[in-house]
Amino acid sequence: MLTKDVDVLIIGGGPAGAASGITLLQCPELKVAIVEAGDYETTRVGESLSPGTRPLLEYLKVWDDFQAQQSLQSYGSKAAWGSDQVHSLDFLFTAQGHGWHLDRSKFDRMLAASFQKRGGEVYSRCRFTRAERKQAQWLVHVVDEREGLRQFLCRYVIDATGRNARFAHHQGVRKQYHDHLSAVVRYGHIDTKTSAGLGLESFVFVASCDYGWWYYAPLPGQQLALMLMSDSDIISQRQLHLPSSWQQHFEAIPAICEPLAQVQWQQHSRVVPAYSSSLNRYSGEAWVACGDAAVSFDPLSSSGIPNALASGIQAAIVAANHVLVNEDTSSAYAAALSQDVQQYLNTHQQYYATEKRWPDQVFWQRRQGRVALDPEACISRQHIEQRIEPASSVHLMSGMLAGLKRECREGRPMHEVVRAFKAKHDSVPDQKIILALQDLMQGSAV
Ligand SMILES: Cc1cc2nc3c(=O)[nH]c(=O)nc-3n(C[C@H](O)[C@H](O)[C@H](O)COP(=O)(O)OP(=O)(O)OC[C@H]3O[C@@H](n4cnc5c(N)ncnc54)[C@H](O)[C@@H]3O)c2cc1C
CATH class of the missing domain: 3.50.50.60 (FAD/NAD(P)-binding domain)
Structure with missing residues (x-):
């Protein structure tokens, strides 16, 4: 060997x-x-490489090699987020200049x-x-x-x-795991003759929807990357990884499908993990x-x-x-x-939290929960008597929610409940435990 x-x-x-x-x-x-x-x-x-990356490439003394690669310049992003109206965030108005695709x-x-x-x-x-x-x-x-x-x-x-x-x-x-985000990734080719005037040139475009968000970015060599971002369970429920369902969802978002009408898509898409974790x-x-x-x-x-x-x-x-x-x-x-x-x-x-259009959709609920629980408040008899059988909450799966409920004893302060649960499930972020406990106390975790 x-x-x-x-x-x-x-x-x-x-x-x-x-x-x-x-x-x-x-x-x-x-x-x-x-x-x-x-x-x-x-x-x-x-x-997409943000403008602030340049000092790191310079520190590593690879800036000249990077420039020789001729990556596509990126001037910022456009987003239909929070409403159908498209907002631009232009890198050129920042001190660091443009980024790259x-x-x-x-x-x-x-x-x-x-x-x-x-x-x-x-x-x-x-x-x-x-x-x-x-x-x-x-x-x-x-x-x-x-x-x-x-x-x-x-x-x-x-x-x-x-x-x-x-x-x-x-x-x-x-x-x-701070969430379970995944990406359905698909690449396409933009024909030189048809690309002029499509407005795809050098911006990333993001559009939110009820089950997540989409984005596309031009790539060097007339290529384009299109990603559908959602939670892994939503992707499988809606079968977003399958071409027919993908196409149906794609066509339902005009802000995405209209500018990309001329793109020749590769046959296959693939699903990659995109979750936040530490x-x-x-x-x-x-x-x-x-x-x-x-x-x-x-x-x-x-x-x-x-x-x-x-x-x-x-x-x-x-x-x-x-x-x-x-x-x-x-x-x-x-x-x-x-x-x-x-x-x-x-x-x-x-x-x-700036996207307020779909408060009843699980993708957004998972990301928008606000903590209103008083950590010093104690579990009361009334809380215990609300004997709802926990099925699941948007913040914790059913097995874990049952475990959290077991920690809820009369007179116990909320922060102790969270600490006791955390001692057994140290990979669950604090915020998720607190939000699930809040659901339980309000009787909304069913
Ligand atoms: C859908 C999606 C879109 C993204 N878009 C952007 C973006 O636009 N801009 C941005 O800045 N970031 C973006 N990111 C994040 C970015 O890609 C990562 O943060 C970055 O690649 C992290 O670099 P890394 O070196 O830590 O890990 P990686 O790039 O994942 O590299 C890890 C390397 O380890 C190797 N490896 C894995 N297992 C083993 C093993 N057992 N033995 C030996 N080698 C192994 C892999 O082959 C790989 O080369 C995106 C991520 C996703 C999922």
Whole structure:
């Protein structure tokens, strides 16, 4: 079996992993490798780069390579959100100028190539399977599609495996799901002759609907990405992944289907996870997680790639401190990530709350709940006597809701109920527990 010795092994060669690798190679004494399950040839989703990403690309010294790629310039977004009227948010009126529409595979390949140019090794089509501690080192097992099994011996591991968070899960770390958003993704080709005047050029377009929202973005090479965003259970109930149902829903949204009437769609669509999440722990003994593996965001925020680059850089600093000076700086890193998550969840709630047209639709109810419960108020006899049999709430599934109800004892303050439930279900976000408890107290969780 092939065994390779490195100082730091990065698992996952997306933006976060590549940013970690490039940052680590600023220390010439470090040997760094990336293992990547894919080969950068297949289509990758996530194609709009916000203007604020430029300083990160400059820090990584990949700005010139990025510019040479000739990505399409993006001037902002247009949205029919909150009403049928289309509002524009123009990047050109921000201090940072325009953004970009990317060929994502090409972008990720460019970052990986920059890492290689600086002396890093990329093992593509190599999938991490498991790891074990051996004399203060990690022995990492990988399946190489061409060579069979491989092993890496390393002092530190960075988990950059995206939403999978493969290494962190292998260490027993759990993920908090803040929602269950998924995307039905479809690509199309815009004919040069017919594209002129369609107004598709350089804006992302977003339109909300009762079961979620749609968006499209032009891509380099006359391509276009169209995504339907909804919760995974709604996608399966409405069969939005099936072509006939997709077409029916597409045609029912004129703001989306009219400008795209001339697009030649690829036959197949695919469903990809797009949920917001955060790990319960961002690091452990000689490992740290970054990018989507640590925290993932709603694509509406367009912050996935910049956050992946930024947390990749920060994770590299944590790894370098451990390997070079035996210093553990992971708690400061974790505190910064936790703060980002809290801020993100607040902004997320505020943004979704601006769409008020479908208050009775579950997709919106899940995102718009307002906390009005007094944490000091105690469970009363009257609350207990409202013996509604809990089926489910929009905030918690039936089994969990029954568990929450079991914690509701007379005289117990609400905050204690939440804490007791949380002790048993630590991956459920606090806000969801509080909103479900609020439903129970109002007798509306049926
Ligand atoms: C539908 C959708 C639309 C989006 N749109 C945007 C957008 O417009 N703008 C934006 O900024 N962000 C967007 N995002 C988010 C963005 O794509 C991610 O935040 C970003 O890709 C995160 O980078 P990463 O390196 O952490 O993870 P990834 O890009 O997911 O990279 C992880 C890498 O790890 C590899 N890997 C996984 N498992 C293993 C394993 N076991 N062994 C080895 N390698 C492994 C994968 O092959 C992959 O290359 C979108 C996301 C979705 C789902």
